[in-house]
Structure formats: structure tokens, C-alpha cells
Amino acid sequence: MDSLLETDLRRLDGELNRLLGDDALFLETLRSSAEVRILDLACGACDEAGVLARRIAQLRGEQTPEEGPGIRFTGMDLRAREIGWARDRFRGDGTTVYEFLEGDARRLDGHLQLPEQFDLVFMRHQNLWNGRRVWEEIYHKALEKLSPGGRLVITSYFDREHEQALAAIQAQGGKLLVTHRNPLSRELPTPGKSVDRHLAVLEKAG
Ligand SMILES: C[S@@+](CC[C@H](N)C(=O)[O-])C[C@H]1O[C@@H](n2cnc3c(N)ncnc32)[C@H](O)[C@@H]1O
Numbered sequence: 154m155d156s157l158l159e160t161d162l163r164r165l166d167g168e169l170n171r172l173l174g175d176d177a178l179f180l181e182t183l184r185s186s187a188e189v190r191i192l193d194l195a196c197g198a199c200d201e202a203g204v205l206a207r208r209i210a211q212l213r214g215e216q217t218p219e220e221g222p223g224i225r226f227t228g229m230d231l232r233a234r235e236i237g238w239a240r241d242r243f244r245g246d247g248t249t250v251y252e253f254l255e256g257d258a259r260r261l262d263g264h265l266q267l268p269e270q271f272d273l274v275f276m277r278h279q280n281l282w283n284g285r286r287v288w289e290e291i292y293h294k295a296l297e298k299l300s301p302g303g304r305l306v307i308t309s310y311f312d313r314e315h316e317q318a319l320a321a322i323q324a325q326g327g328k329l330l331v332t333h334r335n336p337l338s339r340e341l342p343t344p345g346k347s348v349d350r351h352l353a354v355l356e357k358a359g
Contacts (some may be wrong), residue, residue, distance in 0.1 A: 155160050161198060161339055162204045163204075164335065164349065165204065165277075165349050166204045166207075167337075168335050168337075168349065168352050169208050169306070169352070170212075171333075172331055172352060172354050173208075173211060173306075173350060173354065174304075174353045176304070178302055179304050180212060180213075182272055182300065182301075182302035182303060182304075183209065184213055186272055188223060189223060189224050189225070189272050189273070190225050190227070190268050190270070190271040191216075191224065191225070191271060191272070191274075191275065192229070192267075192271050192274045192275070192295075193205065193228045193229070193275045193277070194229055194258040194274060194275070194291060194294075194295055195276055195279070195280065195291065196229060196235075196239070196253075196277065197232065197237075198235040198236075199228040199229055199230070199235070199236045199242075201275075202226055202228055202239060202242075203243055204241075205273075206226045206249040206251075207249075208246075209224060209273060210223065210224055211251065212250040213315065223248055223249075223269070224248055224249040224250070225247075225252075226243075226250065226356045227252050227253075227267065227271075228230075228251070229253070229254045229255075229256050229258055229261075229264075230256075230258075231255070231257060231258075232255070233255045236253045236254065236255045236284055237344070239253040240253045245344055252266075257295060258294060258295075259287065259290040259291055261294050261298065269304050270298060270300035271298050271300060271303060272302070272303045272304070273303060273305075274295045274304075274306070275305075275307075276291070276305075276306070276308070277307075278309065278310050278349075279291075279292075279309055279314075279318050280316045281317055281321065282311070282314050282317075282333055285321075288318070288331060289321050289325070291319070292321055292322045292325055292327070293323055293325050296322070296325055296357050301357075303357070304330075304356055305321070305322070305327060305355040305356070305357075306352065306354050306355075307352070307353050307355075308350075308352045309350060309353075310341070310347065310350055311350065312345065312350070315332070315353070319332060319353055323355075326357060326358050327356070327357065327358065328355060328357070328359075329353060329354075329355050330353075330355060330356060331353065331354050332351060332352070332354075333351065333352050333353070334350065334351055335347075335349050335351065335352060336352055338350045355359075
């Protein structure tokens with residue numbers, strides 16, 4: 154039987170497939186990139202790393218072994234312990250190269266090894282309510298790092314926090330493509346809070 158974590162990730166994967174699988178421009182971006190780059194900001198222990206990389210690999214379609222790994226996944230969080238767990242857990246395979254960085258998502262430019270742009274920037278359970286100023290800066294960096302045709306995907310625990318995050322990202326030049334209430338989201342003990350309760354896909358406004 155699945156653990157709660159596995160069930161949550163399976164449901165997240167299903168929602169991502171639904172939201173991104175019909176996004177013709179994004180699919181074109183994935184298929185035309187020699188190396189698809191994923192940036193997972195404030196990822197904690199990055200539980201979703203494998204699911205996300207596999208989903209993007211599937212949306213992108215078959216690669217020949219000669220074409221190499223094809224997916225580069227970078228996760229970042231302030232918390233060293235969680236980043237250490239992610240490093241131990243996701244060690245790379247034929248499809249994906251993983252790297253996990255301890256650091257401040259507002260200071261991405263200090264990490265010289267980071268690519269200039271990413272095709273997908275992901276933030277699971279963005280945390281605007283934990284510090285508006287900090288999170289506005291993280292949203293700004295997330296948009297700055299998006300490639301043309303790239304997508305910013307966020308998930309949120311709460312209805313109102315999600316609305317406020319979307320308003321803040323749009324105020325910084327994000328264009329909302331779709332927002333969706335996850336019908337299978339698992340309720341948590343705090344009233345009104347549930348896992349990946351909302352998901353949204355944005356792009357950088359033209
Ligand atoms: C609500 S938790 C979400 C963690 C993970 N994405 C998840 O869904 O389980 C918010 C995360 O943001 C991280 N965080 C907060 N400020 C940050 C910053 N400036 N740079 C990087 N990570 C940050 C915290 O360490 C924490 O792991």
C-alpha cells in the first residue's frame with residue numbers, strides 16, 4: 154500500500170500531467186531543448202524531484218541513449234539538512250542529472266554553476282504567508298530565470314495564500330495560464346490547509 158507521501162506525489166504527478174500535457178507551446182519548448190532544465194526553488198527535501206523529472210521526461214518524449222541524460226534538475230533550499238537528504242536520495246539515472254544546492258533562492262546569481270535559464274521553475278507549497286517580502290523576491294528570481302516558452306509552476310496549501318501569490322507574481326510580470334483546485338488534495342490538520350491544494354502555471358509576460 155502507498156504511504157501518504159507516495160499518494161500525495163502520485164496525485165501531484167497526475168495534476169501536472171493534466172496541466173502541462175495539453176500545453177502545446179511548453180511541449181514544443183521541451184522537445185526543442187537539447188537539455189531540459191528544471192529549477193525547484195525552496196524545495197525542502199525535494200520529495201517531488203523524481204516524479205517531476207520523470208513527468209517532464211515523459212512529456213518530452215523518447216530520447217536515444219546517444220542524446221545523453223536530457224534533463225538537468227536543480228533543487229535549492231535554505232535548509233542544509235533537507236538538501237543533504239535530497240542529495241542522498243536522488244543520485245541521477247540515464248535520464249536526469251540531479252544537483253541540490255543549499256542557498257537563498259533570492260541570491261541565485263551567487264551560484265555560478267547555475268544555467269542562465271530554466272524551462273521549468275517549480276515551487277511546491279510556496280510560502281508567501283511566511284514572509285511577503287522574501288517571497289516576492291523569490292518570485293522575481295523565478296520569473297527572471299525562465300526561458301522563452303518556459304513555465305513557472307507553483308502549488309499552495311491555502312486558498313487565500315494561493316490567490317495572493319498569484320497576484321504578487323502577476324504584479325512582477327508573470328502571466329497566469331491556468332490555476333486549478335486539486336480535487337484529490339489531502340486535508341491537513343490545520344483548517345483550510347491541504348497538500349498541493351492549488352496548482353498554477355504561469356509564463357513570463359511577453
Ligand atoms: C512550505 S516549505 C515547502 C517545502 C517543500 N517545497 C515542500 O513542498 O515540502 C517552504 C520552504 O521554503 C524554504 N525557504 C524559505 N525561504 C527561502 C529562501 N530565501 N531561499 C530558499 N529556500 C527558502 C524553507 O526552508 C522551506 O523548506
